[in-house]
Amino acid sequence: MTRIAIAGAAHPHVAYATAEVDAVDSFELVAVADPSRELAERWAAPYDAKVFTDHQAMLREVEPDIVMVAGIYGDRGQAVVDALNAGCHVIADKPLCTTLADLDAITEAVRRTGRHVTLLLEKRYYPVTLAALEISGQLGTIHGVTASGPHKLNRPTRPAWFFDRAQYGGLLTDLAVHDIDAGLLFTGLTSGTVSGFVVDTSYGVATLSGPGALITAGVDWMNPAGSPMHGDYRMKLVGTEGTAELLWARNRLVVTTTELAPHDVPLPAGHRPAELPLQAFAAGNEPDITTARGLLVTRLALLAQQSAETGGVPLPWTTP
Amino acid sequence: MTRIAIAGAAHPHVAYATAEVDAVDSFELVAVADPSRELAERWAAPYDAKVFTDHQAMLREVEPDIVMVAGIYGDRGQAVVDALNAGCHVIADKPLCTTLADLDAITEAVRRTGRHVTLLLEKRYYPVTLAALEISGQLGTIHGVTASGPHKLNRPTRPAWFFDRAQYGGLLTDLAVHDIDAGLLFTGLTSGTVSGFVVDTSYGVATLSGPGALITAGVDWMNPAGSPMHGDYRMKLVGTEGTAELLWARNRLVVTTTELAPHDVPLPAGHRPAELPLQAFAAGNEPDITTARGLLVTRLALLAQQSAETGGVPLPWTTP
Numbered sequence: 001m002t003r004i005a006i007a008g009a010a011h012p013h014v015a016y017a018t019a020e021v022d023a024v025d026s027f028e029l030v031a032v033a034d035p036s037r038e039l040a041e042r043w044a045a046p047y048d049a050k051v052f053t054d055h056q057a058m059l060r061e062v063e064p065d066i067v068m069v070a071g072i073y074g075d076r077g078q079a080v081v082d083a084l085n086a087g088c089h090v091i092a093d094k095p096l097c098t099t100l101a102d103l104d105a106i107t108e109a110v111r112r113t114g115r116h117v118t119l120l121l122e123k124r125y126y127p128v129t130l131a132a133l134e135i136s137g138q139l140g141t142i143h144g145v146t147a148s149g150p151h152k153l154n155r156p157t158r159p160a161w162f163f164d165r166a167q168y169g170g171l172l173t174d175l176a177v178h179d180i181d182a183g184l185l186f187t188g189l190t191s192g193t194v195s196g197f198v199v200d201t202s203y204g205v206a207t208l209s210g211p212g213a214l215i216t217a218g219v220d221w222m223n224p225a226g227s228p229m230h231g232d233y234r235m236k237l238v239g240t241e242g243t244a245e246l247l248w249a250r251n252r253l254v255v256t257t258t259e260l261a262p263h264d265v266p267l268p269a270g271h272r273p274a275e276l277p278l279q280a281f282a283a284g285n286e287p288d289i290t291t292a293r294g295l296l297v298t299r300l301a302l303l304a305q306q307s308a309e310t311g312g313v314p315l316p317w318t319t320p
Numbered sequence: 321m322t323r324i325a326i327a328g329a330a331h332p333h334v335a336y337a338t339a340e341v342d343a344v345d346s347f348e349l350v351a352v353a354d355p356s357r358e359l360a361e362r363w364a365a366p367y368d369a370k371v372f373t374d375h376q377a378m379l380r381e382v383e384p385d386i387v388m389v390a391g392i393y394g395d396r397g398q399a400v401v402d403a404l405n406a407g408c409h410v411i412a413d414k415p416l417c418t419t420l421a422d423l424d425a426i427t428e429a430v431r432r433t434g435r436h437v438t439l440l441l442e443k444r445y446y447p448v449t450l451a452a453l454e455i456s457g458q459l460g461t462i463h464g465v466t467a468s469g470p471h472k473l474n475r476p477t478r479p480a481w482f483f484d485r486a487q488y489g490g491l492l493t494d495l496a497v498h499d500i501d502a503g504l505l506f507t508g509l510t511s512g513t514v515s516g517f518v519v520d521t522s523y524g525v526a527t528l529s530g531p532g533a534l535i536t537a538g539v540d541w542m543n544p545a546g547s548p549m550h551g552d553y554r555m556k557l558v559g560t561e562g563t564a565e566l567l568w569a570r571n572r573l574v575v576t577t578t579e580l581a582p583h584d585v586p587l588p589a590g591h592r593p594a595e596l597p598l599q600a601f602a603a604g605n606e607p608d609i610t611t612a613r614g615l616l617v618t619r620l621a622l623l624a625q626q627s628a629e630t631g632g633v634p635l636p637w638t639t640p
Contacts, residue, residue, distance in 0.1 A: 144523040146468065146538055150558070193632060195515070197529045203464040203558055205536050207525065209517045209632055216525050216538065218466055224562045224576045238470070238523055242544045256544045312513060312529055312634045 001028045002282045005064035005088075007055035007079040008071015009034040009043050010159070013093040016120055016273040017068035021047060027278065033058040034071065055079055059086040066091060066281050068274075073174065074167035077102025080117060084109040089281050090117040091274060094177050096298040098169030100306070103298055110291055118280075118287040119294030122273035123178045123233075124185075128246045131253045131267045132237065133185070138257055139239030142187050145215040147179035147235040150223035153202070165201075170305040172196045175219035176206040177301040179235065183208060183215030184297070186237050193314035196304035206304035209314070292320065321348045322602045325384035325408075327375035327399040328391015329354040329363050330479070333413040336440055336594040337388035341367060347598065353378040354391065375399055379406035386411060386601050388594075393494065394487035397422025400437060404429040409601050410437040411594060414497050416618040418489030420626070423618055430611055438600075438607040439614030442593035443498045443553075444505075448566045451573045451587045452557065453505070458577055460561030462507050465535040467499035467555040470543035473522070485521075490625040492516045495539035496526040497621040499555065503528060503535030504617070506557055511638035514620050516628035526624035529634070612640065 004021060006014055009032055021029045033052035034040040040051045052058035059067070059082060067083035069076050070093040077097030083090045084106070096119055097103055110117060123129055136142065161167040168174065176196075183189070192210025202222055208215040223231050233248040242257030244265075253265040277287035296319060303315045324341060326334055329352055341349045353372035354360040360371045372378035379387070379402060387403035389396050390413040397417030403410045404426070416439055417423055430437060443449055456462065481487040488494065496516075503509070512530025522542055528535040543551050553568040562577030564585075573585040597607035616639060623635045 143519045143542065144538070144540060146525075148466065148556070150563070195632060195634075197527060197534050199463045199529075199532060199534045203534060205466075205527065205534060207517060207527070207632070209519075212519060214517050214519045214523060214525060216536065218464070218536065220464060220558060222463065222558050222560070222563070225578045226562070226580045226582075227576050228581055236468070238540060238542050240542070242546070243470075243542070256547050258545045260546045261548055262546075312515060312527070314515075314632045 001026055002066060003028055003030045003064045004066045004068060005031040005033070005058055005062055006043060006068045006070065007033050007058065007083055008069050008075055009039050010072045011070045011093055013120065014043050014068065014070045016093070017091065018043065019272055020274050020278045026282065030064055031058045031062045056082055059083060059088070064088055066278065069093065072161045072167050073169045074098050077106060080106050081109045084113045084115045084117070087113065087115065089115050091120060091277055092117060092294070093120050095169055095173050095301065096294060098173055100302050103295065103302060107295055116286050116291045117294055118277040118289050118291065119298065120273050121178055121181050121289055123182055123248065124289060125271035125273060125276065126248055127267035127270040128248050128251060128253045129182065130270065131265050132244055132246050135244070135255060135265055136186055136237065138242055138255065139237055139244060140241030141212065142237050142239040143213055144238035145183040145186055145235065147183065147217045149175055149179060149217070149219040149233050150231040151175065151221050152223045152225065152227065152230050153221040171198050171201055171204045171219060171221070172206050172305040172308055173301050176217045176304055177297050179217035180206060180208065180215065180300050181297040182235060183217065187213035187215065189213045189215065191318035194300050194303045194307065194317055195312050195314040196308035197312050198308040204308060206301070208300065321346055322386065323348055323350045323382070323384045324386045324388060325351040325353070325378055325382055326363060326388045326390065327353050327378065327403055328389050328395055329359050330392045331390045331413055333440065334363050334388065334390045336413065337411065338363065339592055340594050340598045346602065350384055351378045351382045376402055379403060379408070384408055386598065389413065392481045392487050393489045394418050397426060400426050401429045404433045404435045404437070407433065407435065409435050411440060411597055412437060412614070413440050415489055415493050415621065416614060418493055420622050423615065423622060427615055436606050436611045437614055438597040438609050438611065439618065440593050441498055441501050441609055443502055443568065444609060445591035445593060445596065446568055447587035447590040448568050448571060448573045449502065450590065451585050452564055452566050455564070455575060455585055456506055456557065458562055458575065459557055459559030459564060461532065462557050462559040463533055464558035465503040465506055465555065467503065467537045469495055469499060469537070469539040469553050470551040471495065471541050472543045472545065472547065472550050473541040491518050491521055491524045491539060491541070492526050492625040492628055493621050496537045496624055497617050499537035500526060500528060500535065500620050501617040502555060503537065507533035507535065509533045509535065513634035514623045514627060514637055515632050515634040516624035517632045518628040524628060526621070528620065
């Protein structure tokens with residue numbers, strides 16, 4: 001059996017982990033810890049998992065193999081470090097953490113323990129993304145990536161911590177990480193600058209610029225209530241031989257090339273967000289979204305947020 | 321009669337002026353000057369207009385009321401100044417000029433002569449833009465504007481000067497000015513910072529950030545040959561009460577609000593690019609695209625280009 005525990009259940013992405021427990025016989029949910037006992041109980045009950053309000057106590061008592069971290073954003077960094085120190089692998093909802101100090105502590109704990117941290121970047125596993133990776137060679141050299149990620153705020157149902165900068169971490173820290181990751185994936189960028197701008201904590205843009213490539217990731221919490229979808233997530237890839245529009249929310253990939261008019265590309269099946277990472281851990285492997293990658297894209301999102309809070313000055317970065 | 325002359329005919333937008341001569345009985349095309357006599361002759365012939373290779377000689381000899389400037393980009397600044405000094409109003413294809421020194425010289429000539437310079441910002445007069453201005457109040461406070469302006473390069477038919485930085489002026493100088501202007505129009509932004517990034521002279525983004533608003537204008541010369549259109553020009557407005565998608569190339573305006581699902585807004589008729597400006601000049605008025613506005617948006621595009629060529633550092637700006 002692979003023993004999975006949850007350290008922090010404030011975000012409903014906890015379901016990414018429980019979906020795998022539901023799907024895979026050899027996965028067992030052994031415990032759920034959250035400062036809110038009620039919340040921990042709600043997620044634990046269907047699995048007869050143990051309930052804790054202190055994740056340290058949980059780690060000592062149940063000794064899980066893998067820890068899913070999905071608590072209040074500001075609490076995640078410490079939970080990840082504690083789980084690593086307890087000898088566990090970590091599967092973390094984004095954002096991984098909310099400060100560069102947190103990230104340094106996680107980086108140090110990874111190095112010391114040899115355990116893995118995989119960040120749940122579920123856009124990687126959407127059918128549209130998989131198809132785009134498959135055909136990206138047809139686009140030539142990809143010079144430009146533009147993404148937009150509008151989200152509905154649903155103000156009445158958002159918890160209070162979401163509006164506390166210290167606990168939330170900022171718009172770009174939270175939302176830009178998916179498109180930063182995808183942008184790096186499609187361009188192969190490994191160094192450059194990152195800058196950011198945010199308006200009123202609810203609308204922002206992160207920009208990555210490096211040799212031969214420019215990635216612009218717009219994100220916001222301003223999608224109108226009248227919209228039929230949470231957000232019309234899109235990404236456009238602009239290459240020397242063609243362009244691709246990834247219409248994630250519409251499940252379409254539209255490609256135009258030097259020779260071919262716009263056409264829809266057939267899509268493969270996708271994967272559930274935690275499906276491949278948990279299978280990799282169970283098999284003793286590092287997930288395809290590596291520890292180094294999760295740390296890098298988190299650093300870039302945190303730097304974009306820092307840039308946004310200091311006038312948009314571009315900050316240098318390089319792959320470690 | 322209103323006597324119109326053309327000083328520089330390198331760009332086919334010369335047709336913006338001749339279309340008005342065709343449409344309005346009281347407009348007369350009296351002369352065309354271009355360093356290429358062949359080019360000048362081609363535009364002059366249908367109107368029996370005089371032909372010059374030197375615009376200074378033309379200005380002295382025919383004493384026009386209005387001068388249309390549409391030459392090689394790097395030559396435009398001097399042509400604008402010379403036309404102003406000759407006592408003419410100027411209607412200028414974009415870019416107005418290619419350097420901040422040119423712009424300063426134009427600004428000085430405007431102040432000294434009291435003549436007007438109107439910049440041909442034809443997106444202003446598209447049906448979609450007019451409709452968006454009409455309904456923009458439904459969107460609440462507009463915090464975000466994102467534009468994308470892909471263009472086909474059509475390499476074999478581009479003249480050589482287009483690939484000479486000194487004569488062309490740069491991607492953002494050339495293409496970003498329309499969306500910068502529209503962004504200011506919808507947000508009312510009057511100061512802030514402007515930054516830019518360009519990849520390989522062919523793909524770039526200009527960003528304007530100021531109190532309560534963020535404008536991102538992506539432009540490129542990478543639209544694939546297989547595309548059915550020159551470019552799928554788009555702009556999205558994100559407000560506190562709704563969003564609008566201006567799909568210029570598709571002639572659609574799609575609005576979503578807090579209460580209403582996405583819906584198409586009926587479009588009015590548009591105006592030809594030079595229609596209102598030339599009528600304003602003929603009536604003795606300043607065009608709705610004022611001299612101050614043309615100078616401002618040109619300055620912003622030049623600053624974005626300067627930022628792009630110096631690492632993307634945000635440069636401060638304010639409305640004079």
